[in-house]
Amino acid sequence: MTQIIIIDDEVDFTEILKDYCEMSDIEVVGIGHNGQDAINLCKDHSPDFMLLDLSMPQFDGFYALENIRKWNNTIKIIVLTGLLTESSVKNLDQYEIFATLIKPVDPDEIIKKIKNT
């Protein structure tokens, strides 16, 4: 079964997305709320996918991307973000992103992206 981790500072959102994923036979092995959580969870579980929010307090998504891509090139990262500006798109280009989805995201679209690999 595909294993994923979900990183978003919006706790309710991570909870409900976890339920939805599990309902769709995707195993959620961890939930985090900032960039540091993302790094730790990635090290602990080495999941197939990571759903990552960009703007989070303290350690943001870019912090996690920068760190994780140094030692892990296999994890597929789906970025979920509220706002895509020119600069953030440019920054994302260097990290080999699997998909970028703009919030509010239809959960079925996430599932489709994960299942279709």
Add this chain to the structure above:
Amino acid sequence: MSENTMKRSRFVAFWIIGLSINLGLILGLYYAESTIGINDFSDNISLPLYTIIPGALVILGIWAITVSDKIKEIQKKSLILLVISFTLWFAAEQTWNLYEHVLDIDPYPSIADLFYLAAPITMFFSLILFLKPFKKQISKKIIVFASTISIIILIPTLIATYTFGIEDNFFEILVALLYPIVDSILLIPAIVAISFTILNKRSLFWIVILIGILVLVAADVIFLFAIIDDTYTDGHPVDILFISSYTVWAFTMYYLVNNSKSSNLERIDPVQNKKYQTKKFEKYGVIITIIIINIMVGIILISMNYYLEINPEENITTYFSWTLIMLVVLFSSFIIVLNSKLNFTLQKRTRALEETTENLIKAERFSAIGTLASRLAHDLRNPLGIIMTSNSMIKRKSTDAQILKNTKFISRSVDRMEHQINNVLDFVRVHPIKIENISIQELVNESLKNMTISEGIVIIKPQNDLKIHCDKEQFLIVLYNIILNAIQKLEGTGKITIVCESNDNQNIIKIQDTGEAIPKNLMEKIFEPLFTTKHQGTGLGLASCKQIIKEHKGTIYVENNPTTFIIKIPKEMKI
């Protein structure tokens, strides 16, 4: 030749002719004096010349200051100093006239000397101010050259003055020595400036001013030697040089005033100006004050001349009276001109200021609201995501028909909110456009992909295909907004036709619908920000479209029968 340069050359020609006539007249007078002899030459000719010409110089100078905002040739501070130096010369000449012609005395050192010495110093500072901005462009060689020339002139004149005045007391020698010193100090920046202006082909104005200075310095030197030789009498030909330099300067001031009129600064249209008519006091106060001063001067003069016997010396009273009358009339008229000009400028500035303030407040408010709206829109995305996901979850878990129906309502509302948020963010965000070469059919398909279209609506996609140069993401926003507008307008049934065509230099996209026509008075208004006829619209959709098309250097407008949105963008865009 443009109209402007023609005007200018005509003006220069007029200027040169006027100057030559003037100088010719003065020369003629001197010639007439030396050949046939004119009675009381010094009283009848040189006294008025020394009064009228420096007087005209001062008046023109002050006039130039009043219009200094429109003068390009000289900075305001420098001009003011220049005019002060003219005024000092005027004062010096008048004091001298008073001593020489009225009082028949020859005091030395006197106030006249003070004025004569202060004038070149003021002019020196004016020149320094003029040269200051070009400090870097002036080579040291020129400065050394100028200093050498001025020292070469200074040393013999100093020696001559000193030997001449050796029997005088110390203070008298000092004053006499100051003249050549002051002149040579003035000569340094004058020579620097003249070589600088000629080399850089700067305006005629400065060249003439500087020629005037050189002439004046030359006149001073000649005057000095004439005094030493004791050949100077009033009406000596060296006066021609002094008067020439005053005349030349007077013409430069006239040149400034005249040039300022042709400078293309804004003119105020009278209709708008009406609103800013000054109040009665401001309008008549100055004139009333001037009238009172004139009356008082008149009373004083009349009483002095006819009733009181203040001074038995008839000559002085008459001279004093005439000078006073002349000065009062001159300065009164000058104050009136200045005042009206000031009022005019003040009104203009006040209006400009009011407009700017209004615009600033508006802009600030708009930008604050814009920031708030975009933050709000952005922050709403997270809770909206939660609602959307929860809704999908309920939809999947439930089999209850009523619940399923409700989830449909929820997702439709979420869609609508999402659309409105995007509207706001599309409008607020500033994107640099990224031009790609892309097919219209692809664009149309992609924009329809995310749209919910009810069954009664038929969308006819373009039959042919065109490649257009545009920013894909931005153009999708345009198509999406226009098509969505049409769908909403049709209320469930109707036809939307998308056509593309091209002419010589433009690609044209037409989006037609069978819905109601757009009222004629709203055809332009619908593209304005915040204008909406729908109760759920943000009023930003079409405004964003217009903004995006404008960034593509194209146009967007609407026609009726059938309602058609027409987008035209140039075929060639830089990629």
